[in-house]
Amino acid sequence: xxxxxxxxxxxxxxxxxxxxxxxxxxxxxxxxxxxxxxxxxxxxxxxxxxxxxxxxxxxxxxxxxxxxxxxxxxxxxxxxxxxxxxxxxxxxxxxxxxxxxxxxxxxxxxxxxxxxxxxxxxxxxxxxxxxxxxx
Numbered sequence: 001x002x003x004x005x006x007x008x009x010x011x012x013x014x015x016x017x018x019x020x021x022x023x024x025x026x027x028x029x030x031x032x033x034x035x036x037x038x039x040x041x042x043x044x045x046x047x048x049x050x051x052x053x054x055x056x057x058x059x060x061x062x063x064x065x066x067x068x069x070x071x072x073x074x075x076x077x078x079x080x081x082x083x084x085x086x087x088x089x090x091x092x093x094x095x096x097x098x099x100x101x102x103x104x105x106x107x108x109x110x111x112x113x114x115x116x117x118x119x120x121x122x123x124x125x126x127x128x129x130x131x132x133x134x135x
Contacts, residue, residue, distance in 0.1 A: 021048025
Protein backbone atom coordinates (compact mmCIF):
# COMPACT_ATOMS: atom_id res chain seq x y z
CA UNK A 1 0.00 0.00 0.00
CA UNK A 2 2.64 2.47 -0.99
CA UNK A 3 0.83 4.59 -3.54
CA UNK A 4 -2.65 5.58 -4.53
CA UNK A 5 -3.75 3.15 -7.22
CA UNK A 6 -7.28 2.32 -8.37
CA UNK A 7 -8.79 -0.97 -7.25
CA UNK A 8 -8.13 -3.86 -9.63
CA UNK A 9 -10.93 -6.20 -10.64
CA UNK A 10 -8.78 -8.85 -12.32
CA UNK A 11 -9.98 -11.60 -9.99
CA UNK A 12 -13.66 -10.80 -10.48
CA UNK A 13 -13.25 -10.43 -14.24
CA UNK A 14 -11.48 -13.81 -14.49
CA UNK A 15 -14.20 -15.57 -12.50
CA UNK A 16 -16.96 -13.98 -14.56
CA UNK A 17 -15.19 -14.85 -17.84
CA UNK A 18 -14.93 -18.47 -16.67
CA UNK A 19 -18.66 -18.67 -15.94
CA UNK A 20 -19.52 -17.04 -19.28
CA UNK A 21 -17.32 -19.54 -21.17
CA UNK A 22 -18.91 -22.46 -19.32
CA UNK A 23 -22.43 -21.14 -20.00
CA UNK A 24 -21.79 -20.54 -23.72
CA UNK A 25 -20.18 -23.97 -24.11
CA UNK A 26 -23.05 -25.69 -22.33
CA UNK A 27 -25.57 -23.73 -24.42
CA UNK A 28 -23.89 -24.78 -27.64
CA UNK A 29 -23.91 -28.46 -26.65
CA UNK A 30 -27.54 -28.39 -25.53
CA UNK A 31 -28.82 -26.40 -28.53
CA UNK A 32 -27.19 -28.42 -31.30
CA UNK A 33 -25.37 -31.72 -31.08
CA UNK A 34 -23.39 -31.56 -34.31
CA UNK A 35 -19.70 -32.39 -34.51
CA UNK A 36 -18.84 -28.74 -35.12
CA UNK A 37 -20.68 -27.48 -32.05
CA UNK A 38 -19.02 -30.17 -29.90
CA UNK A 39 -15.61 -29.25 -31.34
CA UNK A 40 -16.14 -25.61 -30.37
CA UNK A 41 -18.07 -26.10 -27.10
CA UNK A 42 -15.71 -28.62 -25.47
CA UNK A 43 -12.56 -26.44 -25.53
CA UNK A 44 -14.63 -23.37 -24.63
CA UNK A 45 -16.11 -25.10 -21.58
CA UNK A 46 -12.76 -26.55 -20.52
CA UNK A 47 -11.19 -23.11 -20.88
CA UNK A 48 -14.02 -21.71 -18.76
CA UNK A 49 -13.34 -24.24 -16.01
CA UNK A 50 -9.64 -23.34 -16.09
CA UNK A 51 -10.46 -19.62 -15.91
CA UNK A 52 -12.83 -20.25 -13.00
CA UNK A 53 -10.24 -22.24 -11.03
CA UNK A 54 -7.52 -19.65 -11.71
CA UNK A 55 -9.85 -16.79 -10.73
CA UNK A 56 -10.91 -18.45 -7.49
CA UNK A 57 -7.27 -19.12 -6.66
CA UNK A 58 -6.21 -15.49 -7.15
CA UNK A 59 -5.52 -13.34 -4.14
CA UNK A 60 -8.00 -10.51 -3.77
CA UNK A 61 -6.09 -7.23 -3.71
CA UNK A 62 -7.46 -3.80 -3.11
CA UNK A 63 -5.01 -0.94 -3.30
CA UNK A 64 -6.08 2.08 -1.30
CA UNK A 65 -3.44 4.60 -0.36
CA UNK A 66 -3.16 6.25 3.02
CA UNK A 67 -3.82 9.69 1.61
CA UNK A 68 -7.14 8.50 0.15
CA UNK A 69 -8.27 7.13 3.51
CA UNK A 70 -7.01 10.15 5.46
CA UNK A 71 -8.70 12.61 3.11
CA UNK A 72 -12.15 10.96 3.11
CA UNK A 73 -15.11 12.89 4.52
CA UNK A 74 -18.79 11.96 4.46
CA UNK A 75 -21.20 14.01 2.36
CA UNK A 76 -22.78 16.84 4.34
CA UNK A 77 -26.48 16.28 3.58
CA UNK A 78 -29.51 16.83 5.73
CA UNK A 79 -31.33 13.62 6.61
CA UNK A 80 -35.12 13.15 6.56
CA UNK A 81 -36.99 13.69 9.83
CA UNK A 82 -37.86 10.31 11.34
CA UNK A 83 -39.43 11.50 14.59
CA UNK A 84 -36.10 11.42 16.40
CA UNK A 85 -32.63 12.82 15.76
CA UNK A 86 -30.94 11.36 12.71
CA UNK A 87 -27.16 11.21 12.57
CA UNK A 88 -24.30 9.39 10.91
CA UNK A 89 -21.17 8.19 12.71
CA UNK A 90 -18.09 6.90 10.86
CA UNK A 91 -14.95 5.71 12.68
CA UNK A 92 -11.62 4.91 11.05
CA UNK A 93 -10.24 1.45 11.72
CA UNK A 94 -6.56 2.30 11.25
CA UNK A 95 -4.41 4.70 13.24
CA UNK A 96 -5.04 7.51 13.86
CA UNK A 97 -8.53 6.58 15.10
CA UNK A 98 -10.93 9.43 14.28
CA UNK A 99 -14.71 9.63 14.27
CA UNK A 100 -16.86 11.85 12.08
CA UNK A 101 -20.33 12.81 13.35
CA UNK A 102 -22.86 14.21 10.89
CA UNK A 103 -26.02 15.79 12.30
CA UNK A 104 -28.97 15.01 10.05
CA UNK A 105 -30.96 18.04 11.19
CA UNK A 106 -28.48 20.79 10.28
CA UNK A 107 -25.88 18.82 8.21
CA UNK A 108 -23.09 19.92 10.59
CA UNK A 109 -20.01 17.66 10.36
CA UNK A 110 -17.61 17.37 13.27
CA UNK A 111 -14.51 15.23 13.76
CA UNK A 112 -13.52 13.88 17.19
CA UNK A 113 -10.37 11.98 18.11
CA UNK A 114 -10.88 8.35 19.11
CA UNK A 115 -14.04 6.25 18.87
CA UNK A 116 -17.69 7.17 19.21
CA UNK A 117 -18.30 9.25 22.34
CA UNK A 118 -20.83 8.12 24.99
CA UNK A 119 -23.00 11.18 24.33
CA UNK A 120 -23.01 13.92 21.76
CA UNK A 121 -24.72 17.29 21.41
CA UNK A 122 -24.49 18.92 17.98
CA UNK A 123 -22.52 22.15 18.13
CA UNK A 124 -24.35 23.40 15.02
CA UNK A 125 -27.97 23.22 16.23
CA UNK A 126 -27.63 22.22 19.91
CA UNK A 127 -29.68 19.02 19.56
CA UNK A 128 -28.66 15.98 21.59
CA UNK A 129 -28.08 13.16 19.12
CA UNK A 130 -27.50 10.31 21.59
CA UNK A 131 -26.96 9.75 25.30
CA UNK A 132 -25.38 6.30 25.54
CA UNK A 133 -23.83 3.51 23.43
CA UNK A 134 -27.02 1.39 23.51
CA UNK A 135 -29.01 3.71 21.22
